[in-house]
Every structure is written in C-alpha cells, then in structure tokens.
Amino acid sequence: MPHSAQNTALTPAQEAERYLENARQILSEKAGKKDGLYKDIKYVKMASGTAYSAALLILDEYLRQREGIHFTKPKSIEDYMIRLTKHDKKLLRILANVYDDLHLAGYYHGTRSVDTIQNGMSRVRQMLTYI
Incomplete structure (x- = not known):
C-alpha cells in the first residue's frame, strides 16, 4: 500500500x-x-524540525478535543501558549521546553548536544499522553 494511502487512516x-x-x-x-x-548539524536540524512538528500535531489534537467546534489552528507559538494557559499549565511547561530544545536549539541554532535533542524528544513523548 502506498505511504500516502496508509497515512490517511492514522x-x-x-x-x-x-x-x-x-x-x-x-x-x-x-x-x-x-x-x-552530533557530528552533522544538517541532520540534527532535520530531525529537530520533524520532532517539533510531532509536538504541534499533538497540540492541535489536544486543543481540538478541548475546544470542540470552537477550535481553530493556532497561528504562532504564542497562540499555542496562551490557549494552553486556559487548559493545562503542565502541558504548557512541557511545550516551553520542547520549543527551547527542539525548535530553537535544535532546528534554528543547530545544537550538537545529544542531551538537548534527546530531552526535547522525550518531552514530545510525554505530550503524547495528553491525547
């Protein structure tokens, strides 16, 4: 089965x-x-962006579940954070760390630190428990 057909059922x-x-x-x-x-920053940036995208998918679903028919996709990290303040402050703290570790340090700055990236990915796994 082609990947695109398989993804629609996930x-x-x-x-x-x-x-x-x-x-x-x-x-x-x-x-x-x-x-x-890490030796090759290009792939750290790529992986960080992919993992951060997973976090945004999780947050979209979390907000969709909480806001129902009033849900609209957030347009910025600030929008996500403001909306999470109303629902779950622990998830907000996790997002702040994921944003720092994966989006800023990993994707934007291209950190070479294995610990930073692994911490960010671990926190995204934590976020999965919210949906």
Missing part, C-alpha cells in the same frame, strides 16, 4: 509517533554521534 497520536520515529531514525542513521555530540 490517528493524530499515530501520526505524531510516526514523526518521532522518523526523527529518531534520522539521528541514528545520519547525524552521527561521538562524545555526547
């Missing part, structure tokens, strides 16, 4: 899991790791 949680698995695979197969640092 739940938001399954799709987020797929993104996380893709990110893990990019890191393990292409980024290279030595002494707690």
Whole structure:
C-alpha cells in the first residue's frame, strides 16, 4: 500500500509517533554521534524540525478535543501558549521546553548536544499522553 494511502487512516497520536520515529531514525542513521555530540548539524536540524512538528500535531489534537467546534489552528507559538494557559499549565511547561530544545536549539541554532535533542524528544513523548 502506498505511504500516502496508509497515512490517511492514522490517528493524530499515530501520526505524531510516526514523526518521532522518523526523527529518531534520522539521528541514528545520519547525524552521527561521538562524545555526547552530533557530528552533522544538517541532520540534527532535520530531525529537530520533524520532532517539533510531532509536538504541534499533538497540540492541535489536544486543543481540538478541548475546544470542540470552537477550535481553530493556532497561528504562532504564542497562540499555542496562551490557549494552553486556559487548559493545562503542565502541558504548557512541557511545550516551553520542547520549543527551547527542539525548535530553537535544535532546528534554528543547530545544537550538537545529544542531551538537548534527546530531552526535547522525550518531552514530545510525554505530550503524547495528553491525547
């Protein structure tokens, strides 16, 4: 079965899991790791963006469940944070860490720190429990 046909049947949680698995695979197969640092920043950025996208998929589903027919897709990280303030402050704190670790440090700045990226990915897995 083609990948696109298969993806239509996935739940938001399954799709987020797929993104996380893709990110893990990019890191393990292409980024290279030595002494707690990744060797190839290009692949760290790619994996970080993919894992961060999983977080946004999770948040969209979480907000859709909470807001029902009033749900509209947030347009910025600030919008996500404001809306989470109304629903779950623990999830808001997790998002703040994911944003810092994966979006800013990993994707935007291209950190080489294995710990930073792994912490971010671990927090995205935590977010999965919310949907």
